[in-house]
Amino acid sequence: MKNYETKEIRNIAIVGHGGEGKTTLTEAMLFSAGGTDRFGRVEDGTTTTDYDPEEIKRTISISSALAPLEWNNHKINVIDVPGYFDFVGEMLGALRVVDSAVLVVGAVSGLMVGTEKAWDYCESHVIPRMVFINQMDRENANFSRVLDQLKDKYGTSIAPFQIPIMEGGEFKGFVDALRMNAKIFDGKKLNDAPIPESMMDEVEPIRTMLVEAAVETSEELMEKYFEGEEITIEELTSAVRQGVLDGDIVPILCGSAVNNVGVGVLLDEVVNFLPSPCDRPSFKGTNPKTEEEIRREMKVDEPFSALVFKTIVDPFVGKLSIFKVMSGELNSGATVYNANKDTNEKTTALYMLKGKKQNQITKITAGDIGAFAKLQQTETGDTLCDVASPIVYKGIEFPEPAISMAIEVEKEGEEDKVFGGLNRMVEEDPTFRIETNTETNQTLISGVGEMQLDVISSRLKSRFGVGAIYKDPKVAYRETIRKSIKAEGRHKKQSGGHGQFGHVWIEFEPLTDTETQFEFVDKIVGGVVPRQYIPAVEKGLQESLVSGVLAGYPMVGLKATLYDGSYHSVDSSEMAFKMAAYLAFRKLEQADPVLLEPIMKAEVTVNDEYMGDIIGDLNRRRGRILGMTPAGGGLQVIEAEVPQAEMFKYATDLRSMTQARGSFKLTFVRYEEVPGNISAKIIEQARMEREQQ
Numbered sequence: 254m255k256n257y258e259t260k261e262i263r264n265i266a267i268v269g270h271g272g273e274g275k276t277t278l279t280e281a282m283l284f285s286a287g288g289t290d291r292f293g294r295v296e297d298g299t300t301t302t303d304y305d306p307e308e309i310k311r312t313i314s315i316s317s318a319l320a321p322l323e324w325n326n327h328k329i330n331v332i333d334v335p336g337y338f339d340f341v342g343e344m345l346g347a348l349r350v351v352d353s354a355v356l357v358v359g360a361v362s363g364l365m366v367g368t369e370k371a372w373d374y375c376e377s378h379v380i381p382r383m384v385f386i387n388q389m390d391r392e393n394a395n396f397s398r399v400l401d402q403l404k405d406k407y408g409t410s411i412a413p414f415q416i417p418i419m420e421g422g423e424f425k426g427f428v429d430a431l432r433m434n435a436k437i438f439d440g441k442k443l444n445d446a447p448i449p450e451s452m453m454d455e456v457e458p459i460r461t462m463l464v465e466a467a468v469e470t471s472e473e474l475m476e477k478y479f480e481g482e483e484i485t486i487e488e489l490t491s492a493v494r495q496g497v498l499d500g501d502i503v504p505i506l507c508g509s510a511v512n513n514v515g516v517g518v519l520l521d522e523v524v525n526f527l528p529s530p531c532d533r534p535s536f537k538g539t540n541p542k543t544e545e546e547i548r549r550e551m552k553v554d555e556p557f558s559a560l561v562f563k564t565i566v567d568p569f570v571g572k573l574s575i576f577k578v579m580s581g582e583l584n585s586g587a588t589v590y591n592a593n594k595d596t597n598e599k600t601t602a603l604y605m606l607k608g609k610k611q612n613q614i615t616k617i618t619a620g621d622i623g624a625f626a627k628l629q630q631t632e633t634g635d636t637l638c639d640v641a642s643p644i645v646y647k648g649i650e651f652p653e654p655a656i657s658m659a660i661e662v663e664k665e666g667e668e669d670k671v672f673g674g675l676n677r678m679v680e681e682d683p684t685f686r687i688e689t690n691t692e693t694n695q696t697l698i699s700g701v702g703e704m705q706l707d708v709i710s711s712r713l714k715s716r717f718g719v720g721a722i723y724k725d726p727k728v729a730y731r732e733t734i735r736k737s738i739k740a741e742g743r744h745k746k747q748s749g750g751h752g753q754f755g756h757v758w759i760e761f762e763p764l765t766d767t768e769t770q771f772e773f774v775d776k777i778v779g780g781v782v783p784r785q786y787i788p789a790v791e792k793g794l795q796e797s798l799v800s801g802v803l804a805g806y807p808m809v810g811l812k813a814t815l816y817d818g819s820y821h822s823v824d825s826s827e828m829a830f831k832m833a834a835y836l837a838f839r840k841l842e843q844a845d846p847v848l849l850e851p852i853m854k855a856e857v858t859v860n861d862e863y864m865g866d867i868i869g870d871l872n873r874r875r876g877r878i879l880g881m882t883p884a885g886g887g888l889q890v891i892e893a894e895v896p897q898a899e900m901f902k903y904a905t906d907l908r909s910m911t912q913a914r915g916s917f918k919l920t921f922v923r924y925e926e927v928p929g930n931i932s933a934k935i936i937e938q939a940r941m942e943r944e945q946q
Contacts, residue, residue, distance in 0.1 A: 254321065254605065254612075257328040259551060259620040260529045264330045264577070266347045269357035270367030271313060271336035274387045276303050278357055278510035279320050279333040285516050286322035286329075288607070292513065301608035302333035306715050307708050315708055317343040317563060319575070319606045319622060324520045330622045336367045338913050339702035342651050342684035346562045346633065348374055349649045350577035350622070353527040354382040355519070360394035360507070364402040366913045372407070381497050381528055383504040385519055389417055389424040390509040400505065412466050412493070413459050413505040414522065415515075418449065424514065427507060428452060430459045431493065432486060438514050466502050467492040490525070497526045530620025536579050538636070538644040541592045547644055549580040551619050556642035557581035557589070562649060564633045566681045567716075574631050575606065575624045579646065581639065582618040590640035593648075594630045597640065602626055633683050651683045653918060654699030655904035658706055659727065660687075661696075663720030672696070674717035678709055685709065692729040692807065703905055728898045729851060730935065731924055732801030733810040734844035737762040742837030744829050755829030757782065757790055758817035759837045761844055767810035767924055771798055774814040782818040782830070789827035790815055793834030802842045804939035809849070809924070848932045849924040851897040854879075857907065858890050859915040866910050867891055874899035875928075894922060 267275045284292045293299035298309030302318035314335040332347045415427040426437035435446040468474040496502030508515020530551040559576040585603040604611040604624040617623040634648030686699040746753040801808040876895035907915045
């Protein structure tokens with residue numbers, strides 16, 4: 254593939270709900286453009302962009318993938334984006350660098366939440382887009398119903414470029430409402446035809462709507478239109494393109510990806526109406542040396558800069574960093590400066606990716622997308638640039654993980670392989686986290702959803718040859734006391750030669766602030782416990798706090814006053830007094846001990862229609878509703894305090910209750926006493942676990 258100028262490049266993301274045919278559409282685009290010799294099928298695992306073994310096994314897209322093609326003397330970098338919400342990070346990475354998007358909507362299923370979310374992102378980041386109503390070949394396909402859904406949701410921006418011609422329930426062609434002609438499909442050919450008389454009543458109002466939307470982009474055209482002058486097709490096309498670039502007009506096209514019908518026309522309109530990188534505004538960044546704001550134009554004569562939007566980690570090939578050139582150009586083998594890490598990276602080779610294929614190239618120019626292999630320090634979201642003209646672009650805002658599981662190795666001795674593999678996958682997927690909870694001694698992995706964590710488990714086996722077991726995370730319960738007691742600890746042992754003797758009286762009291770773990774007070778008078786042994790008493794208590802008297806959870810909110818005791822001039826030692834302190838601590842069973850649980854603040858963002866269900870569900874989870882705040886766009890933010898123990902699977906449940914429209918975030922607030930009936934079960938479970946050890 255030749256090196257194209259910036260104005261001849263189109264970078265588009267294929268986005269939408271899962272199962273609407275995005276990968277098949279990408280494959281049809283490649284095939285139509287001669288980018289592949291055969292038309293791959295998702296069901297057969299033969300598509301260009303679904304090449305990962307997990308994608309082939311599950312017949313869904315898991316990772317975004319590049320599919321560059323040539324069409325009408327232009328290069329189109331197509332990014333096939335997963336539609337399932339567990340892989341939303343892939344969509345956010347792709348949409349951060351593309352210049353436009355094609356939203357795929359099913360002609361039978363209609364507007365779905367995945368498309369709504371993609372639209373919202375495009376809207377908020379002013380990304381021009383067009384809609385392709387796919388699967389027009391299917392029984393019960395209903396273009397008019399889908400068009401009405403789009404109009405109801407998005408108003409006057411919806412501009413149908415095409416109206417399907419249906420005969421006997423079959424998709425035969427379309428009327429081009431912009432150019433006012435008809436096209437009939439004849440195998441691979443598209444034949445001109447007159448607009449059917451029976452469709453004129455449907456076509457004319459759509460044509461009028463399209464013209465009115467177009468003339469609103471120009472005062473000159475508006476004046477011409479109202480004075481009844483004829484607007485030429487060239488003027489109309491130019492005005493429509495400007496409306497598309499501004500995000501005021503969203504063209505609607507239709508076809509069938511699986512039958513490769515209407516795909517060539519879609520590619521034509523991508524070239525005609527969607528922006529090249531030069532059509533986009535300049536990019537804002539920061540000089541990392543001076544912190545001043547600077548801007549870069551998408552031009553070859555600007556200093557080189559690029560944003561890494563995706564990382565692929567392969568145990569055999571190594572790491573691939575995929576980037577978009579934001580300004581300037583670069584030759585293969587150059588040294589680039591990572592402005593985020595303040596380090597130079599020596600590049601070995603420069604690649605253009607097509608699915609899993611890596612084609613080596615010698616040069617890449619502003620607006621194009623390429624990949625480096627084996628960069629040492631670079632991560633997703635980093636800016637690479639010319640060391641003489643440093644710049645840092647805003648990274649990619651990925652969602653916080655919403656679900657966590659504890660992970661254990663399947664076979665002893667494979668810990669290094671398992672956690673080495675997991676850390677490699679963290680590089681690849683910024684929505685995936687791994688951390689050790691020191692309180693529960695569990696390693697936790699966190700992600701956006703259960704399917705994502707399931708894929709990670711499968712990839713551990715397929716890529717690294719090791720297995721892992723998922724378990725529900727333990728709650729980091731704590732223990733405290735509710736009443737004061739005076740406890741004696743007496744440790745005496747005689748076993749020939751020197752014995753062991755330590756004797757203490759300690760008053761234990763609850764602290765009102767359970768955020769304070771422990772307070773030690775020395776009230777020894779008269780040397781009944783020698784000064785050199787008092788630190789040993791405190792240390793003995795500190796070590797005992799790790800395992801409380803109820804269920805073995807850490808003890809908090811405890812004040813201990815050492816006020817009396819005795820010693821033996823020969824047999825006493827630091828160890829003996831540590832043991833005496835431990836024995837006194839165990840008598841806290843008489844101090845009305847209770848379990849405490851972490852309470853989280855939940856902020857749940859949902860549509861108005863789901864409010865009742867969400868509030869009822871939070872109440873069932875022992876939650877306390879604090880209030881509701883309108884968030885605009887028919888959304889409400891429900892604030893509640895809920896025990897952490899009730900929220901581990903909330904991501905899955907919320908998705909089910911709101912058809913994946915809801916989102917939430919949790920933050921720790923404080924510890925509170927566990928209700929008695931639940932406490933009894935936790936204590937019994939802890940006792941059984943201790944017996945099994």
